Amino acid sequence: MSAGVYHIPVLLNECVESLCIRHGYDYADCTLGGGGHSEKIAELLNEGQKLHCFDRDIEALVAARARLARFGEKIIYHHKPFSDLGKELAPEALGGVLYDLGISSHQIDTNRGFSFAGNEALDMRMDSGSGESAQDYLERISEKELAKILKENSDLEMSGRLARLILSGVAAAKGEDRKITAADLNSAIEEVYASRKKDWNSLKARVFQAIRMEVNSEISEIKKSIEAAVHCLKSSGRLCIITYHSKEARTVKEVLSLFEKNCLCNNNLPVCVCGGNNRKIKKVNKKPVTPCVEELKNNSRSRSASLRVYERI
Numbered sequence: 001m002s003a004g005v006y007h008i009p010v011l012l013n014e015c016v017e018s019l020c021i022r023h024g025y026d027y028a029d030c031t032l033g034g035g036g037h038s039e040k041i042a043e044l045l046n047e048g049q050k051l052h053c054f055d056r057d058i059e060a061l062v063a064a065r066a067r068l069a070r071f072g073e074k075i076i077y078h079h080k081p082f083s084d085l086g087k088e089l090a091p092e093a094l095g096g097v098l099y100d101l102g103i104s105s106h107q108i109d110t111n112r113g114f115s116f117a118g119n120e121a122l123d124m125r126m127d128s129g130s131g132e133s134a135q136d137y138l139e140r141i142s143e144k145e146l147a148k149i150l151k152e153n154s155d156l157e158m159s160g161r162l163a164r165l166i167l168s169g170v171a172a173a174k175g176e177d178r179k180i181t182a183a184d185l186n187s188a189i190e191e192v193y194a195s196r197k198k199d200w201n202s203l204k205a206r207v208f209q210a211i212r213m214e215v216n217s218e219i220s221e222i223k224k225s226i227e228a229a230v231h232c233l234k235s236s237g238r239l240c241i242i243t244y245h246s247k248e249a250r251t252v253k254e255v256l257s258l259f260e261k262n263c264l265c266n267n268n269l270p271v272c273v274c275g276g277n278n279r280k281i282k283k284v285n286k287k288p289v290t291p292c293v294e295e296l297k298n299n300s301r302s303r304s305a306s307l308r309v310y311e312r313i
Contacts, residue, residue: 008105009036010242010302014289015098016040018240018309025095025234028052030082030225033104035064041098042071051075052089054082056127060104081127083221086228095237097229101222102244103212105301114212116186116204121179124208124215134215135180138170153210153219153247162192162207182208209245219251226255230280233312239281244304249288256281256310284309 009015015037019027021044029038032055042051053068053075055061061079068075078088082099103126108115113122113134122134138146146163150156165188173180189204196203213219229239239256243249258264259280263272288306295302 008299008301009033009040010100010299010305011289011291011295011307012037012040014307015100015240015242016044018284018289018307019096019098019238021045022095024049025237026050026052026093028054028085028089028094028097028229028232030054030085030097030229031100032064032077033060033100034106035067037098037100038064038075039068042068042074045074047074049074052078052094054078054080054085054088056081057104057107058127058129059106063106081221081225083224083228085225085232089232091231092234094229094232095234097233097237097239099222099225099229099241101218101242101248108301113182114208116182116189116201116208119181119183121181122185122211124212126216132215134211137211137215138167138180139174141167143167149214150207150210153213154206155246156203156206156210158192162188165191166207185211213247219247222248222251223255226252230256230259230312235312237312238284239310239312241308241310242305243288243308244306249306249308252308279313281310281312284311 019041021027021041023046026049027041027045029041029051032038032053038051038053045051051074053064055064056079058079061077065077078084080088103114107126112128113120113124122138124134125131143163146167147159150159150162156162166185169184169188170180173184185207186204189207190200193199193203226241233239241252243252260282262279263276264274264278265272285308288308291302291305
């Protein structure tokens with residue numbers, strides 16, 4: 001595995017500039033991946049400053065350690081889900097926190113079932129040493145539940161029919177005593193969306209995304225971690241979050257909207273009873289930052305990226 005090509009960091013300069021690295025502060029990269037963002041951040045840290053790097057994928061940690069070896073003890077590695085941020089670090093311990101959500105290029109290209117383009121067994125776990133695989137997940141979930149997650153996670157139309165065909169394929173594979181593969185899911189997708197052949201690649205990516213998100217509890221992880229990140233930030237500390245699809249973006253905005261409000265009382269109450277002093281963050285950029293033409297040309301996987309930046313009050 002080549003650490004240098006594990007994953008091309010998206011919006012690299014924009015992220016680092018938005019973090020506003022300052023002397024005397026520690027930082028966290030909650031989505032270490034191949035270490036591209038961490039490398040740039042670590043280069044700007046002085047002696048005594050620490051960069052806390054989180055990833056639950058052991059392959060990512062191995063690649064990143066090789067890439068970042070020259071920084072020595074400046075980097076602290078956490079082989080944990082980023083939802084553990086609040087357990088690992090104290091309140092007001094950080095000058096900035098970075099998230100590059102979704103999956104890495106390396107994970108897409110491996111044989112763990114993340115991509116519709118392969119034909120390996122469907123695992124999809126970011127931490128292949130724990131939890132249930134996509135195979136296990138699809139064997140136990142109901143048609144109604146699957147239809148719901150296809151709709152909610154990826155805004156898929158005809159999710160009920162698609163769920164029925166997918167689970168029919170899962171049952172058939174089990175009856176043949178074999179693992180389900182990308183081909184089984186692709187077959188169901190192509191049948192349901194037969195009239196939209198030109199959209200097949202996009203539709204397949206969205207189906208795989210929806211299932212992957214459930215296997216890894218991604219939305220729950222994002223909510224827990226971002227809530228913790230707000231509390232871990234010092235005053236004027238920055239929170240930078242890259243999202244890639246509407247479900248991620250909605251989740252980020254919903255969680256952080258609660259920290260942008262002074263009053264958290266129910267609108268039906270005639271007067272404020274919460275104290276009206278709950279606001280902890282403010283937006284830095286009113287509109288998300290997106291990749292420039294040059295980056296899109298060099299890295300097509302950055303095309304759906306959006307960077308949102310917040311500051312601790």
